[in-house]
Structures are given as structure tokens and as C-alpha cells.
Amino acid sequence: MWVCAFAVRADLPDHQVFPAYGQQLLLWAVSERGRTEPEVQAAQKLADQGVETWLLDLVAAYFLPQLASSMDAVPPQDLVGLLRAAQASGKRVAVAAVSRAAVPVLRAAAALDPVERQRLCVMLMYPNLYTVVEPLAEPDFLIVGSLAGLRVQVLQPRRSAATPWLPGLLDHLARQGAVTRYVILENLREGWWARETPTEFEMAESRRMDAMLLRELNNGGCK
Amino acid sequence: MKRWLGVGMLALVLAGAAHAAGLEARSATSAPELRASDLMGASRTLADYRGKVVLLNFWASWCPPCLREMPSMERLRVKMAGRPLAIVALDSAETADEVNAFLSRMKLGFPILLDPDGSNTKRWKVFALPTTFLLDAEGRVRYVLTGPTEWDEGEALGAVESLLDEMSVTAK
Numbered sequence: 078m079w080v081c082a083f084a085v086r087a088d089l090p091d092h093q094v095f096p097a098y099g100q101q102l103l104l105w106a107v108s109e110r111g112r113t114e115p116e117v118q119a120a121q122k123l124a125d126q127g128v129e130t131w132l133l134d135l136v137a138a139y140f141l142p143q144l145a146s147s148m149d150a151v152p153p154q155d156l157v158g159l160l161r162a163a164q165a166s167g168k169r170v171a172v173a174a175v176s177r178a179a180v181p182v183l184r185a186a187a188a189l190d191p192v193e194r195q196r197l198c199v200m201l202m203y204p205n206l207y208t209v210v211e212p213l214a215e216p217d218f219l220i221v222g223s224l225a226g227l228r229v230q231v232l233q234p235r236r237s238a239a240t241p242w243l244p245g246l247l248d249h250l251a252r253q254g255a256v257t258r259y260v261i262l263e264n265l266r267e268g269w270w271a272r273e274t275p276t277e278f279e280m281a282e283s284r285r286m287d288a289m290l291l292r293e294l295n296n297g298g299c300k
Numbered sequence: 301m302k303r304w305l306g307v308g309m310l311a312l313v314l315a316g317a318a319h320a321a322g323l324e325a326r327s328a329t330s331a332p333e334l335r336a337s338d339l340m341g342a343s344r345t346l347a348d349y350r351g352k353v354v355l356l357n358f359w360a361s362w363c364p365p366c367l368r369e370m371p372s373m374e375r376l377r378v379k380m381a382g383r384p385l386a387i388v389a390l391d392s393a394e395t396a397d398e399v400n401a402f403l404s405r406m407k408l409g410f411p412i413l414l415d416p417d418g419s420n421t422k423r424w425k426v427f428a429l430p431t432t433f434l435l436d437a438e439g440r441v442r443y444v445l446t447g448p449t450e451w452d453e454g455e456a457l458g459a460v461e462s463l464l465d466e467m468s469v470t471a472k
Contacts, residue, residue: 212444240393274364
């Protein structure tokens, strides 16, 4: 059984470590709704399969309310430190960010040196990068800085109001220099692992979240 | 007034808020084009409802808040029978099979339109579900609501009544 440790360094945001002997490290920033049990279980399963996983609950780490806007208040430099600590492990580092956690993760990636950024691979699960939106008006996406050379893969549940807007989001990321690809997750809704009334399929996919992440890590060239 | 979507949209979609913040009145603006088909495959545009107040609701069968407000739309339809109100529910980016599966569980008397490729959703700039537009009899957008409500009571019913009253005044 693996032992989970907290805060490997005092100057880095609290994170839960699931150590593994493999050469891959996944830094997983959960959504603004906080860490959930299915995510903890998936992190453990990933570690069991050799992918060291650092589970990061940013709103909890900074004692922020569980709101999307809280993610905008996370200091990017702290996350830069965490990314550098992960890369210093010598393992291949990928980052997964859920919903609005995409904002601090991309800001941190933009603050990296170009060489560090090109070594990174990012998976964004239904990213929320809007600034403001209003019905009948064009969407406005956040500018996070240069993402030149950053590999970004978007995992988008089909059953989401954001799915029709995915092409615009990908264009926005590409304009900032990211190399993008996307995967549509069929028959799933945003946060399917934490739904009040999940479908049978969503429940099954929650149990298989580790396999999905591993598959997309490999398909997305993060391996 | 603009809303922070980071807070608004995800709160609606994930938590399924019981009521939205409220109807937003708009200065009368031309409505975007609506090009959809009904469940029988017939083409539908806003011109089909010209001369009526239109409640255009964007929804999806996977969206709990959308389903929660639908019975109130049906009650509104019954309450407004004989008056010039068209209630139209446009399903966003689902297949006819998915919509029909839902309709087998909930009987609704107002028309359901399909938008399988999401093109209407994009043209109307809908970022959260449900989103509802109230159009006056000239086809202009007068109110917008992001999130669910009880359409047969309170502020929502008042907005519908006010648009119907405008028609009565104009006719006199």
C-alpha cells in the first residue's frame, strides 16, 4: 500500500502525493469544486500502474471558496515552483487540470522558460477559460501569456454546454502558441464522477477514470 | 449586464441551481436567425411564430435544471391557451433519438426543435443550459434568462404577461 504524503516542500502548495517507480509524473489539479473521492482513487490506481501522481486541490490549498473565480486568485508563481519541482524529479511531467483549474495551470506554463514549457504536456478537462460571457454576445477568452511549444490536449465531455464552443477555445489556445488536440468524451457530462444523479455509464466511467487518463496521456504524446 | 461565467455557468450545469438570478430585460434587439427542424423533420424558423410572443428555451436532455423547469413551461402553455404565445424548446446538440428517449418520459404539448450540430446554439451565443429568450411579437429579443425558473409564476410569468399586454395595447 502506498503512503500519501503532503507538501513535499513548504514553499509549494499543499498536494497529495501518490508515489510510483515509473518514469511518468502526473500533476493533477482538481476543479474549483474540490478534491473528490473518485479522483483520489484514480490517482492511487495511476500510481499502482507506475504513474506518480500529485493531486492538487488549489482552492483548498489557498483557503479559497469553492468558486470558479477563486482559481483566478491562485498565484501562478507557486504553481511554477511545483512544475519545476516535478520536472526536477527527472520524470516526464504531464499536468491535468479540471475546469477553471486550467487558468492557473496555463498561467504557470506561460511563466516557464521556453525549454521547460516544451517538455510539459497539459491535459485540460472541459477547461473554463472565459472572461465574461453574455447570451447573444461573442465569447471572450482569457489571455494567459505565451504558450509557445506547449502541448495541450482538451478532454471535452459531449454532454456539455461548452462543447459547441470547443473550436473557438482551441483556436484561442493555438493563437497563444499551444499545440492543441482534443478528444470528445461521449455520453459524459462535466464532472461526471461527482454528479448527484449519475447515469450508469457515468458511474462506470468514474471507476475507470485512471484508464481514461492513462489512455489520453499516451494518445496525447505525453508518454 | 455581463455575468462571470466561471461562477454562473458551472454553478448551473453542475449544481443545478433551483432558480436563476433573474430575467434580464434587454432593449429590443433583432433576434438571431433560427434554422431548426422539428421532430417530424419539418424546417422551422422564427417566421413561423411571427405575430406571437415567443418563449425560446435552449435545453438538453442531460441537463437536470433544464428538465426541472420544463413542467412549468407546460403549465404556462396550458394557462395561456388561446393567447398569442408560442413556447418553443430547442434541444442543443443532441440527436433526435436522445430527445425522443426523453420525451417518452415527459409529455410536453409545445414544439421541440432540434439543433444537432449546435449551430443555433452558437448563433444565439448560448453558453449555459438552460438559457431562455423572450421575444416580442415583432421577433425582437426583450428578455434573457440564464438558468432555470418556474415559468408559470412570479417574475417570469410577469414578463410573459407584459409582452402579451403590449400586443393588446398595440392592437387598440
